[in-house]
Amino acid sequence: MCARYKEPAPIKDHLNPLDSMMERFSEAAEKLGLDESTYNALKSPEKSVAVSIPVTMDDGKIQVFEGYRVIHSANLGPSKGGIRYSMSVTLDEVKALAAWMTWKCAVVGIPYGGAKGGIKCEPRDMSQGELERLTRAYTVAMADVFGPEKDIPAPDMGTTPQIMAWLMDEYSKIKGVSSPAVVTGKPLVLGGSLGRVEATGRGVMVSARSAMGKLKMNPSSATAAVQGFGNVGSISAKLLEQQGVKIVAISDISGGYYNPKGIDIEEAMAYVAANKGTLEGFANADKISNEELLELDVDVLVPAAMEDQITVNNADRIKAKLIVEGANGPTSSNADQILNDKGIMVIPDILANAGGVTVSYFEWVQNRLGYFWTEERVNRRADRIMKQAFEAVYDASIKYNVNMRIAAYIVAIDKVASTMRLRGTF
Numbered sequence: 001m002c003a004r005y006k007e008p009a010p011i012k013d014h015l016n017p018l019d020s021m022m023e024r025f026s027e028a029a030e031k032l033g034l035d036e037s038t039y040n041a042l043k044s045p046e047k048s049v050a051v052s053i054p055v056t057m058d059d060g061k062i063q064v065f066e067g068y069r070v071i072h073s074a075n076l077g078p079s080k081g082g083i084r085y086s087m088s089v090t091l092d093e094v095k096a097l098a099a100w101m102t103w104k105c106a107v108v109g110i111p112y113g114g115a116k117g118g119i120k121c122e123p124r125d126m127s128q129g130e131l132e133r134l135t136r137a138y139t140v141a142m143a144d145v146f147g148p149e150k151d152i153p154a155p156d157m158g159t160t161p162q163i164m165a166w167l168m169d170e171y172s173k174i175k176g177v178s179s180p181a182v183v184t185g186k187p188l189v190l191g192g193s194l195g196r197v198e199a200t201g202r203g204v205m206v207s208a209r210s211a212m213g214k215l216k217m218n219p220s221s222a223t224a225a226v227q228g229f230g231n232v233g234s235i236s237a238k239l240l241e242q243q244g245v246k247i248v249a250i251s252d253i254s255g256g257y258y259n260p261k262g263i264d265i266e267e268a269m270a271y272v273a274a275n276k277g278t279l280e281g282f283a284n285a286d287k288i289s290n291e292e293l294l295e296l297d298v299d300v301l302v303p304a305a306m307e308d309q310i311t312v313n314n315a316d317r318i319k320a321k322l323i324v325e326g327a328n329g330p331t332s333s334n335a336d337q338i339l340n341d342k343g344i345m346v347i348p349d350i351l352a353n354a355g356g357v358t359v360s361y362f363e364w365v366q367n368r369l370g371y372f373w374t375e376e377r378v379n380r381r382a383d384r385i386m387k388q389a390f391e392a393v394y395d396a397s398i399k400y401n402v403n404m405r406i407a408a409y410i411v412a413i414d415k416v417a418s419t420m421r422l423r424g425t426f
């Protein structure tokens with residue numbers, strides 16, 4: 001890595017997503033020969049907003065929550081990115097996630113910049129009423145940040161279509177207009193798009209299929225382990241299973257479930273739906289840990305839980321031939337080299353999970369048109385975008401002689417940098 005671009009060197013595997021993002025950004029910027037001023041302009045977010053949100057809880061006490069919205073870049077268009085409700089939310093995490101959204105939108109070629117929001121809270125321990133008040137209060141605090149042509153939120157970890165509905169309602173009331181295009185991932189009756197709920201998992205499946213093609217891996221004789229059984233993990237598992245892949249392990253916060261004969265994913269999804277949203281107690285499988293799941297002898301590994309699951313501490317024990325990143329930032333930057341040396345193909349988050357924001361873009365387009373597409377049209381167009389993006393990144397990986405992750409960053413940075421040059425600066 002060129003000294004000019006080097007951020008402070010990590011001493012150990014730092015597990016800071018912002019550092020992980022910067023490492024890859026710096027490496028790709030150097031390969032691309034990006035000029036220093038553009039590099040400097042892109043390394044910091046355009047805007048970071050931090051708010052304290054007082055909310056009356058069900059017991060009558062007031063609790064104050066930390067909330068953030070970070071706009072990394074609005075060069076390609078209005079900024080786009082989800083809102084995360086989790087106890088792990090920090091400003092650094094939101095900054096990294098916002099930058100990843102910039103690269104993600106650029107990789108798939110949709111006209112958006114990148115943003116991310118987050119509130120430090122534990123949604124599982126909150127009532128619907130508390131979640132609604134928190135969401136409305138956050139929307140009031142961010143009313144001048146959001147906007148259908150400015151900054152468009154969406155669901156992420158811990159947030160749901162219902163939360164997007166409250167956000168849309170509160171924003172519409174503040175502005176005095178009906179404004180469905182201010183947020184995506186809404187329930188269908190409020191202007192959501194067919195196919196949006198499945199879109200991220202579907203993109204993971206399409207990326208996995210493209211990668212399997214390059215690796216000459218036959219889906220019908222391949223095995224996979226999927227970490228995380230939320231929206232992304234469960235749908236990825238279901239769609240991969242439909243492609244003939246045998247899913248031998250799944251997991252959630254209750255731990256991992258392993259069955260070498262294969263897990264029936266529809267059955268697991270029905271179990272979770274009837275079991276307060278968790279796999280806890282799921283039968284027909286051996287109980288393993290989330291860490292053990294990552295190290296299983298499978299062909300395909302889909303980390304679809306959260307950041308920094310594959311690190312220097314376990315990367316050398318990973319046996320999969322292909323990793324398809326359903327989560328954002330599941331691999332720390334220090335683990336990249338280890339996976340590379342082992343010859344493992346990694347389809348990076350900013351490509352593999354971009355199906356979600358792609359269909360968010362379709363939702364926004366439909367809201368602005370006031371005309372809605374069939375699910376078949378949504379899926380066909382999303383699949384085409386995902387396949388084209390995969391091929392563009394694959395070609396860049398050959399041209400620059402880099403892995404798929406750095407190639408994806410190169411494609412993205414090149415696009416954002418050229419729009420910056422065209423738009424100019426003061």
Ligand code: GLU
Binds near residue numbers: 080152153155356357
């Ligand atoms: N939260 C999702 C992501 O990280 C979707 C963002 C969006 O649809 O705007 O890609």
